[in-house]
Amino acid sequence: MSRNERGGGRDSGRPKKQFKRKFLFRKKKFCKFCDEKIGFIDYKDIRLLQGFVPERAKIFPRRISGTCSKHQRKVMRAVKRARTLALLPFTSD
Amino acid sequence: MLQYETIFVTDPNLTDEEVDVIVKLVEQLTVAAGGKVIKTEKWGKRRLAYPVEHREEGIYVLMTLECPTQHVKEIDRRYRMNDRILRHLTVRVEDESQLGPSPMMKPRPADRDEIPADPMLAP
Numbered sequence: 001m002s003r004n005e006r007g008g009g010r011d012s013g014r015p016k017k018q019f020k021r022k023f024l025f026r027k028k029k030f031c032k033f034c035d036e037k038i039g040f041i042d043y044k045d046i047r048l049l050q051g052f053v054p055e056r057a058k059i060f061p062r063r064i065s066g067t068c069s070k071h072q073r074k075v076m077r078a079v080k081r082a083r084t085l086a087l088l089p090f091t092s093d
Numbered sequence: 094m095l096q097y098e099t100i101f102v103t104d105p106n107l108t109d110e111e112v113d114v115i116v117k118l119v120e121q122l123t124v125a126a127g128g129k130v131i132k133t134e135k136w137g138k139r140r141l142a143y144p145v146e147h148r149e150e151g152i153y154v155l156m157t158l159e160c161p162t163q164h165v166k167e168i169d170r171r172y173r174m175n176d177r178i179l180r181h182l183t184v185r186v187e188d189e190s191q192l193g194p195s196p197m198m199k200p201r202p203a204d205r206d207e208i209p210a211d212p213m214l215a216p
């Protein structure tokens with residue numbers, strides 16, 4: 001039975017609705033820095049940056065963290081500066 | 094003249110006096126170049142994120158300067174010549190918050206594990 005055959009008539013909108021419901025609980029991602037209006041990300045604030053370099057010490061990607069591109073660049077630069085000062089690791093195993 | 098922020102990490106075995114000598118030197122060089130020191134912060138001994146020259150710790154010192162652009166080159170050159178400095182970085186001051194006390198000077202939570210996880214980064 002294909003999706004279109006299932007309901008027919010008035011219920012033709014059903015599959016779409018189910019699809020929507022499945023993802024309803026997913027919270028919309030937002031840029032933490034835009035939200036808090038942070039314009040400058042300090043490379044010395046390692047407690048903040050540690051949240052962006054979990055476990056393997058790789059920089060958290062935008063697609064997961066939801067950070068906007070403008071702030072992601074700032075995070076990237078801050079993390080790299082902190083790494084050269086041995087405040088943050090390059091890798092961890 | 095521009096404002097710069099300079100950090101250096103020294104050998105952990107240096108005494109306070111020896112670190113002060115380096116701080117003084119940077120100060121003197123800056124004043125001689127026609128600049129001034131805005132603030133000096135000693136973070137003290139910190140664990141390095143990775144070993145540098147077989148050392149697991151380092152003494153961190155942060156200084157904020159107002160000096161001519163050319164002076165940065167000179168400071169960097171001095172840092173490189175000094176083999177007791179493990180790491181150094183000099184960058185432009187981008188934000189006014191950098192002129193005040195740095196995040197390092199804020200009191201630390203008792204234990205790192207007790208910091209609540211960022212809800213945004215939770216899986």
